[in-house]
Structures are given as C-alpha cells and as structure tokens.
Amino acid sequence: MRRFLARLGEALLTVWLLASLCFVLLRAAPGGPFDTEKSAPPEVQAALEAKYRLDRALPAQYAAWLGDVARGDLGPSFQYPDYTVNQLVAQALPVSLLNGGLALLLALLVGVPLGIWSAMRAGSWLDRLFMLFAGLGLAVPKFVVAPLLVLLFAVTLHWLPAGGWGEWTNVVLPAIALALPNLAYCARLARASMLDVRHAEYLAAARARGLSETRLLFAHALKPALLPVVAWLSPALINIVTGSAVVEQVFGIPGMGRYFVQGALNRDYTLVLGVVLVVGVLIVAINAIVDLMRAQMDPRLRDSVA
Structure with a gap:
C-alpha cells in the first residue's frame, strides 16, 4: 500500500511539473x-x-488556473469562445484515442508476427529484404508518409478519402500513417528479442529433449521474447501522441493533436494547457499499466511495481 501511494504521488508530481512547465x-x-x-x-x-484573468500578475494567474484544474475545470477557450476546454477535449479525445489505438494495434498485430517470422529465418534473403523495408519504415517521417498515402490512395487510386471525419473510411489512412514507423520498430525489436531467446540455454535443453520448433516457440520462447515489446509500449504511445499532431493536421481530423497545434499558433493558453494535462495523465496511466503487464509476464519485476 505504501509503495502504491508513493507511485501515485510520483505520477501526480510528474503531471503537475509537466503542466507547470x-x-x-x-x-x-x-x-x-x-x-x-x-x-x-x-x-x-x-x-x-x-474576462480571461490576463490582467492579473503571473503567479495569480497560475494559482487561479491551478485551482480550476483541481475542481476539474480546464477553463474557457480563447480561440473558441462558445466552448470550454472541457467540451473541446471531450469531443477530441475519443477521436485521438480511436486513431492512436488502431495505429498501435496495427503495429503490434503486424509487427510482432513479422519480427518473429524473420527471426526464424535469420540470414535468409527474405530476412534481409524484410530488414531493408523495416529500415525504410523507420527512416521516413510521418509528415512524409501521410501526404504520400493521400497522393497514392486518395488522389491517384480514389480508394479512400483524403481527409475529414465521420465515416470508417476516414480512419484508415491516418491509422496507417501513425502505425508504419511504430510497426517497423516493433518488428525489428521482436526479431532481435526472438534471436536472443532462441540461443538461450533452456531452449537448447528443451530442443535436446526432442520438442518440436513450433512447441518451443509458443510454449517457451514467445513469452520472454515479448517482454521487450511490452516495455516498448510506453515510448510507442509517446511516439503516437507526438505524431498525431502532424497526422491530424494533414488529414483534417478534429483530434487532440490538431487542437494542440491550433491552440499553440493562436496562443490559446487554456486549450494548450488542457491538452497537455489530459495527454500527460494518459501517458502516466499507460506507463503504470505497462509496468503491471511486465510484472505479470516476468515475476522478477513484481517487487518493483507492487
């Protein structure tokens, strides 16, 4: 209980420092x-x-804003006078969660099997080809991937819309643009982890007992090989959050990233602070969930997160 309260205090301190900065x-x-x-x-x-308390001294503005946040009020928006920041966040957060969640799910569902498949064929021409494409996926930034996807699938092939929101087809291209770099990194990480696990002594002993490669993979190698991938989920989430600002601008998606960019450009203090605060809370919460997942998969970590 004491350790839980200490971790909760650290999380609150982190969010407070982020918002104050x-x-x-x-x-x-x-x-x-x-x-x-x-x-x-x-x-x-x-x-x-x-009206917006900008005539007060800076410490007084900070104290007033902090008091409002403690009551759950993120304040009025300067850029959108008919809406509060709470209302804008309530509209934008589900959009960003859907887009980011699908991107992360796509990266995991495709990246992990590809990485393991490549590790099982390490050194082959297919493995080298895969590593080449994975390297390209890491090298090309999101602000290049997103327009290229629009040019190919919307402008040239007319398969999907170039932007907007409201239909399921509007989710496809943004999710792919967010997922591609993370998918490439996830695949490379899963491949490297599986290669390390395959050379472990306990697997050599199990192989000597006559176990098939399929049983070795699913019963003994897969779980320890996935530990680095689970640990990577925290930086992957941060990568998706930061990348969403670019992707949502390109596709015209009314998400948190777009509100953050517009708020920063228009000096909408309360909107930017509200987005930062909500995203900070989400990141801290996801980090805690990832730690719990790692502890369940590796008993050696349970004492450190209990």
Missing part, C-alpha cells in the same frame, strides 16, 4: 491570445484581459 513556456512566448494586426480599442482589450 507548459504554463511558464506559454507565457514566455512572444505575443498573446488577443494580439491582432489591427489592435482593438483599449477598453475592449482591457475587458478581454479581465
């Missing part, structure tokens, strides 16, 4: 949410600043 950096950036090419009358500017 973002608060300071936003205020330090030049410009403001109501700066325009043609300045508004002074009384209008003063009324706007008073």
Whole structure:
C-alpha cells in the first residue's frame, strides 16, 4: 500500500511539473491570445484581459488556473469562445484515442508476427529484404508518409478519402500513417528479442529433449521474447501522441493533436494547457499499466511495481 501511494504521488508530481512547465513556456512566448494586426480599442482589450484573468500578475494567474484544474475545470477557450476546454477535449479525445489505438494495434498485430517470422529465418534473403523495408519504415517521417498515402490512395487510386471525419473510411489512412514507423520498430525489436531467446540455454535443453520448433516457440520462447515489446509500449504511445499532431493536421481530423497545434499558433493558453494535462495523465496511466503487464509476464519485476 505504501509503495502504491508513493507511485501515485510520483505520477501526480510528474503531471503537475509537466503542466507547470507548459504554463511558464506559454507565457514566455512572444505575443498573446488577443494580439491582432489591427489592435482593438483599449477598453475592449482591457475587458478581454479581465474576462480571461490576463490582467492579473503571473503567479495569480497560475494559482487561479491551478485551482480550476483541481475542481476539474480546464477553463474557457480563447480561440473558441462558445466552448470550454472541457467540451473541446471531450469531443477530441475519443477521436485521438480511436486513431492512436488502431495505429498501435496495427503495429503490434503486424509487427510482432513479422519480427518473429524473420527471426526464424535469420540470414535468409527474405530476412534481409524484410530488414531493408523495416529500415525504410523507420527512416521516413510521418509528415512524409501521410501526404504520400493521400497522393497514392486518395488522389491517384480514389480508394479512400483524403481527409475529414465521420465515416470508417476516414480512419484508415491516418491509422496507417501513425502505425508504419511504430510497426517497423516493433518488428525489428521482436526479431532481435526472438534471436536472443532462441540461443538461450533452456531452449537448447528443451530442443535436446526432442520438442518440436513450433512447441518451443509458443510454449517457451514467445513469452520472454515479448517482454521487450511490452516495455516498448510506453515510448510507442509517446511516439503516437507526438505524431498525431502532424497526422491530424494533414488529414483534417478534429483530434487532440490538431487542437494542440491550433491552440499553440493562436496562443490559446487554456486549450494548450488542457491538452497537455489530459495527454500527460494518459501517458502516466499507460506507463503504470505497462509496468503491471511486465510484472505479470516476468515475476522478477513484481517487487518493483507492487
């Protein structure tokens, strides 16, 4: 119980530090949410600043915002005056979760079998060809992959829409664009892990007892080979979260990444802080879940996460 409370305290401290750093950096950036090419009358500017508490000193703004967050209120949006940040996050979060979840699922369902298949044929021309394509998948960034997918499947072949949201076809290209780099890394990681496990002494002993390669794979080699893949889920999630900002902009998806980019460009302080706070909580929660999964798969780790 004490260790659980300590880990919970560490998680809360991490989220608080992340949000506080973002608060300071936003205020330090030049410009403001109501700066325009043609300045508004002074009384209008003063009324706007008073409405959004921008006329207060920076510590007072921070204390007021922190108090609102403690009550579950992320504040009003500067860019979307008819909506609160809570409402915008409630609309955007399911979109990003669906897109990111499908991308991660695709990376795992395709990457892990491909990596294991390649490890079982290590040194063959198929293995070398696979490693070549995996390297290309890692080298090409998402802001290149996404437009190429649009050009091929939407513009040239007319199989899928180039953007938008609302139909199941709108999910395909964004999920693939998010998944490809992670799929390549997952496959390479699964291959390297399986190669290490195949040369373990306990597998050599089991093989000497006459067990088939199929039984060796599924009964003895697969579980330890998947441990590095499970540990990789945390950085994979961060990769998907950061990549979603680019992908959602390219495909015009109303997700968290797009709101973050638009909020940053328009100095919508509360919207950016709300997105950072929600994403930070999600990452901390996923890290905890991944630790629990690793502990269930490897008993040696149970004392460290209990």
